[in-house]
Amino acid sequence: MQDDPVIRVISKVMIPTVMLFALYVQFHGDYGPGGGFQAGVIFASAFVLNAMIFGLNRGRHVWPAHLNLLAICAGVLLYGLTGVASLFLGANYLDYDVLGATAKSGQHIGILLVEFGVGLTVASVMVALFFTFAGRPTHVRLLSKMQAHEGARPPAPKDEAKSEAKTKATKDNKTGAHK
Amino acid sequence: MSGFLVNASLISLLTLIAILALRLHRLFAVVMLSGAFSLVAATLFVVLDAVDVAFTEAAVGAGISSILALATLSLVPAEEKPHSIAFVPAFLALATAAMLAIAVTDLPAFGDVNAPIHNHVAPEFIKGSADDIGIPNVVTSVLASYRGYDTLGETVVIFTAAIAVLLVLGGYTRPHRRKEKRRKNGEDKDAR
16 A cells, blocks of 8 residues: 555655644643543554554564563553552552652652653553554465465476365265265 | 534444444454444544543544454454354343433433532542542542542553563563473474
8 A cells, every 4th residue: 555645645744643642632632621541542553553554564563562562561561560669659550649749740640650650551552452453454465375385386287276176075085975 | 402413413323333233243244333333432422521531432432442352353354153042141231221211311411410429529529539539530539539539540540551461472481491392392393
């Protein structure tokens, strides 16, 4: 798809805009609709769009799998450790009052951290799911190609004749069974 | 009156899309219809003043779910196999729908101030949000602060789901096993 100039130019405008919008949804969630879940999905859709237009390999290059795994875990960890931090500061788990100078600023900091953790996990999970599902057909195709290649090394015509005979035989068997 | 018209048209559109999705056998069309279903449902949530839910429905249901379904579509045949109606499940579904429809008549009216849901912890959250947390969006303060445990659980659910999918489909196998498999396949071919 990357050969189409219209798609390429529009995607160059769209992808940064989508990412910026995701960041807006992420950090403006305290004031308007939005938050970590929505922002994560929107942020991931920018990477999905990139992979759909420029191919999976370049998409994987932009967001490598090992970093993705790290990001998935880092988001959950950030959420959990925010709770642990409030534990160490003498409050209940996930009670953000003690994180800042005043209770309100503590709540602001806590919500920001927690929402960022959610966003990070959701975004990287969505990218991982897309790459896993979309990467499968090529994987399967590659495998079958490899097998065909390996199968072609022994004398090919003989194999073909054999397989033809085999299919004929199975067909005959099937029709016989039907009768 | 106009509110009733909007609701009625949205609900009938939802029903129409659902019936169409059931009737069609081309899976591509079904995926597109499910995306449209989510979008109409999101509009319905906006009408109900649940903007955050609408946002999530539009982003997750209409956006990323459709893409994931399309990615899955490349692995399966393009058409659903024709099959006859399974009567026992159909009867069970209809019976459940009838029971739910009867139960709906027992619910308090939409927006009723005396409904139990508005008299439990909700008033405390709505009144306290400005003083305790000080952010204008009460949904965020409930989600991230008052109900922080639940959101942590949700995040862990997403995390677990991703790990499960990656383990099953991600192609993480031990290197020596992959070699063994290849060798086995090669031997099989030689034997033939």
